[in-house]
Amino acid sequence: MCGIIGRVGRDEAIDSLLTGLENLEYRGYDSAGIAVQNGAGINVEKQSGKVSSLTDSIDRNDLAGRLGIGHTRWSTHGPPTDENAHPHTDSTRDVAVVHNGIIENYAEIRSRLQRAGYEFTSQTDTEVVPHLIQRNLDRGVEAETAFRRAIDELEGSYAIAAICDGEDELYAARQGSPLVVGIEGDGYFLASDVPAFLEYTDTVVYLEDGDFVTLRSNGVRITDRDGNPVRRDRHTVDWDAEEAGKGEFDHYMLKEITEQPTSLAQSIEGRYDPHTGSVTLDDLETFEGISRVLLVACGTSYHAAQYGTIALRRSGVAADAILANEFSLAAPPIDEETLVIAVTQSGETADTLTAVRQAADRGAKTLSVTNVVGSSAARETDQQLFIRAGPEIGVAATKTFSSQAVLLTLLSHRIATDTTGSSSLPIGQLCVELEQLPALVETLIEASDARSIARRYRDQESYFFIGRGFGYPVASEGALKFKEITYEHAEGFASGELKHGPLALVTPETPVFTVFTGEEDETTLANAAEATTRGAPVIAICPDGHDAIQTADAHLAIPDVNPLLSGILATIQLQLVSYHAAALLDREIDKPRNLAKSVTVE
Known part of the structure; x- marks a missing residue:
């Protein structure tokens, strides 16, 4: 800003x-x-x-x-x-x-x-x-x-x-x-x-x-x-001028979407062992004595915080994500057994800094998950976890979201192990798939049909994004990206919430992007069917061969991986849809109106 x-x-x-x-x-x-x-x-x-x-x-x-x-x-x-x-x-x-x-x-x-x-x-x-x-x-x-x-x-x-x-x-x-x-x-x-x-x-x-x-x-x-x-x-600074430039790309956003194989590889390097199925994160001190975790963030980082909250709960840790600008009014009781995690790409988001300072004043332990060494969040928190995604210039965050989500997933296992002695996450399988993740992302980007989907569904009344479990923050993030750079109306919902109000807005001109992560997909499919019966086209984000493809109007493919990672892959498809939709509308993609990359005032 x-x-x-x-x-x-x-x-x-x-x-x-x-x-x-x-x-x-x-x-x-x-x-x-x-x-x-x-x-x-x-x-x-x-x-x-x-x-x-x-x-x-x-x-x-x-x-x-x-x-x-x-x-x-x-x-x-x-x-x-x-x-x-x-x-x-x-x-x-x-x-x-x-x-x-x-x-x-x-x-x-x-x-x-x-x-x-x-x-x-x-x-x-x-x-x-x-x-x-x-x-x-x-x-x-x-x-x-x-x-x-x-x-x-x-x-x-x-x-x-x-x-x-x-x-x-x-x-x-x-x-x-x-x-x-x-x-x-x-x-x-x-x-x-x-x-x-x-x-x-x-x-x-x-x-x-x-x-x-x-x-x-x-x-x-x-x-x-x-x-x-x-x-x-x-x-x-371990960035160079070429990294911070557009290179051969028309927009920073597209460049940064396509950089995700590299940014994810950098984020996870040295932080897990695919051979032993263990998470290291050796730079972090123990989390023993922590009984509750609160994640505070805004915008895209808040959706990453929601992703991390689900991973923490699945691992056996009590956790909540709170909008940083609501923290002073909405935070639960905080004490020395509380860990507050500030999730912020820039490390300078004013609302997030205020929230973490308030938490520290109440005795909480603090940790920042940020992209910028030397940022205010990194300096002011007790511990730091750098996402190492490289410079992100486009206002609409892309590669930093995927890196935040992956690291918060690894962090959830580490916190659970330190606090309870074990974690419920399938960490062995996760580590094997993490080893493959950069290559999977590269293949997904090269084969994506997002441009034709964007062209097919341009000029609609509204766009809905729905998902369940890890798919819910992904749907919310997909809608945020779409509205940020296309200026078209878009909303993200938990799949089951569609029938509790939003269904009243569904028409044949309301495409519904539906995220399938491999968890309770039958229920998500039933929710999507409620939109289909109202004439709305459904775009399924799911692996090839998924049952949803038979009834959906269109399909964006993601690899068939653990739900902990499938949401991240679905996010990348939705980023590409948003980018191509905005390009077709001739929007100013890297500098959307009224928005700033780093919001440094409350």
Whole structure:
């Protein structure tokens, strides 16, 4: 949600800033802008619309300089207009600021500044920041101190970067919204996320809440709120620029769907033994003493959490999945025997972070299942399980879901073994099939008939997805993918719930995608038949030779494997259906309207 890029170096900043903005488009945005300082003033170019339009409108001669900031904005306060686009400046244009997050007390600050004579030109909460800095500069305070004092007045979540005319430094601070420093040979980058500058450097420093950073072309200084130096470790990102690019594909989403043989292989490597039928997960400490597991997540990660919850219950562990944004109101009693698992692709999802912090305050043990080393979730939880799926740029999560679901299944066996001495999961068979899983996924993708299914059922009134057991979160995830990128109405249901209300909406123009996992398939087939009698076409996601094929109107094949894994294979077919349906409708697949990749505000 929103994206920040900053650059300080010995060469011109404009090209790397624009590249950074392009690389941040996946986060979701509706306007973009940059500001460059060259010792003769700060020049700003910003506008609503795409980064490509901004690039076309820029006169690089007017934006020369070795120090600059840029931003892609996802609207919260004020609509997506040129005036509301970032960067924002003070009245004299001596200060330029970009900001992610929400400043909760901006209205009070704005009123106070207006009474003091400062003029505002936007509807955003961000604009108070450059005016606060300007007020401090007007009082004779040097630039870095002016920035610090401005930040001290803010309440809420933020990642903020600022430049001041005549200063060869970039100032930044974070509280509840991610920022990372990239270290290059002849300068430094600052960004919301690593892909912004990955083609320039893979050496990074992750900032933490309360950190202030000052970047110069010859050095970086990180301090706390009181100005005391703090040390943050350097990390080498194990992604490369090619991984984060589209390559030969038209869209990141399709690339990431087809990367699942690799991402799944990376996720499970070294974490199970097909010869002994055992799960290792050696990096994790014992879960002895845990009596209950709660999984908290949002969106796609919540569906993965539901998948993991079923696996935990099947293994003999009491478990529940809770929407992170409902956690403060819906969580059951929590104590030191509770394990709370934060499932979050980015590790920066605001609602999920809030939930896991609340759980920790109540004494719970915490674990994060995330894709990003150095993320807030990874740093703040007691233990971490990295899904190792590689960079995911498309807003609609695909390969991270399958990796989360597989790892949560393995984790359920480990937790059950640690807490009860045994697990009810058929782990021997599971380990054998895990060894085959990447190859099975590759074959499925190559042979998928999803494109013809999407073409056959385009332009319908609505799309229903149903499943039972592991098929239920898969159906929910299939519907989410479909609505995210096609903008068509889609809903996912537990199969048995179809007759408890949703059946009233079923018509001959309501295709029903039905997931068969090998568990109670006869009942699921009976539920699908209820839709068939109302004239609805049924698309069966099941192995070849399955009884459902005889009565279904269409079929998407999955390998015949244990139900623990069949749902993951069904998910990939539904991802492909969504992708091809959106492509036929000419949707903006990687950047669906109104959505952001990482939701860093509550």
